Amino acid sequence: MKAGQWDPKQQKVVINDIPKPKAGKGQFLIKIQSASLCHSDLMTEMRPDYPVTLGHEGVGFIEEIDPAAEGKGFKVGDAIGFNYFIGCCFECEGCMVHNLRCETGNSKLQGFVVDGYFQEYVVVDWQNAVLLPKNLDMSKAAPLFCAGITSFHSVDSCELQPGQWLAVIGCGGLGQYAIQYAKAMGIKTIGLDINDAQLEAAKNAGADAVFNSMTNKNYTEDIKKLTGKGCHAAAVYSASNAAYAGAPNVLRTGGLLMVIGIAPKGLDFINTFDLTTGRYRIKADSTSIPQRMKKAVDFTGKHNIQPEVEYNKIEDLPRMFADMHAGKAEKRQVVVF
DSSP, X not given: OEEEEEETTTTEEEEEEOOOOOOOTTEEEEEEEEEEEOGGGGOOTTOOSSOEEOOSEEEEEEEEEOGGGTTSSOOTTOEEEEOSEESSOSOSTTTTTOGGGOTTSOXXXXXXXXXXXXXXXXXXXXXXXXXXOTTSOHHHHGGGGTHHHHHHHHHHHTOOOTTOEEXXXXXXXXXXXXXXXXXXXTOEEEEEESOHHHHHHHHHHTOSEEEETTTXXXXXXXXXXXXXXXXXXXXXXXXXHHHHHHGGXXXXXXXXXXXXXXXXXXXXXXXXXXXXTTSEEEEEOOSOOGGGHHHHHHHHHHTTOOOOEEEEOGGGHHHHHHHHHTTOOOSEEEEEO
């Protein structure tokens, strides 16, 4: 079968022919319908010294069910999405927090250290799977299983009431998802970015206002005028330290800073005096654990929330990777099999 892989010796994405995998104990064999490219796929530091299939956002159909995975609420032919952890126990105290914290030490990331979803067939642990709502377009649904679920959890965890304000800092794929989720929850949103094309996409997604934080030097004052005292929460979807440094300035007293983007350096602007005196609060979220997926997926289906995507073939993956690395990708880049 065809697979889009990172080749560490050539330091580039290549299309290889590899054997079709077989489901192991407690696993499903999945015929991939679509897989999408995420910005974190650009990270190459943690990859092994041999080719590994890229991709950790995917959806597909169950082709085979291992006997140990029977009777779990799934059947051959089901349309499913899945988280990208494999090998963990899914039930220890660590796995109830994040599957990377599995106490067995066996957790692996698909698409990074073991084969991911830019291939025609893949195996997944049954605990990682969730049924897809029938109204979701399978060709657009792959980004839901990283960007979408992360964005839903982050907005939901802010615990905002309808009519309150959320600043979405970084209006790429995650930020656009977050705006759609917030709108469905009745939350008012402000999009912040330094890219006007991303801000235009944020408006199209339903943002109540957008500001270019690079060209508008008065954006913090403008936000406070618009919101009264500042936003009730600010979620940072950018991986930029500069984006984080400016986030507290758009919050009202006691507002929540939601950490999502993984910045290259620590957040050195944080000090204990600000936290103890309630200038703002801090939380963080992620794709999290499979037990939380159903709420996010069902909400997505109920409100028919799907991203703008650009369709590609597996042979296009090297170009897709290069475009994302160069900052040229303005929509979610999807490979349809």
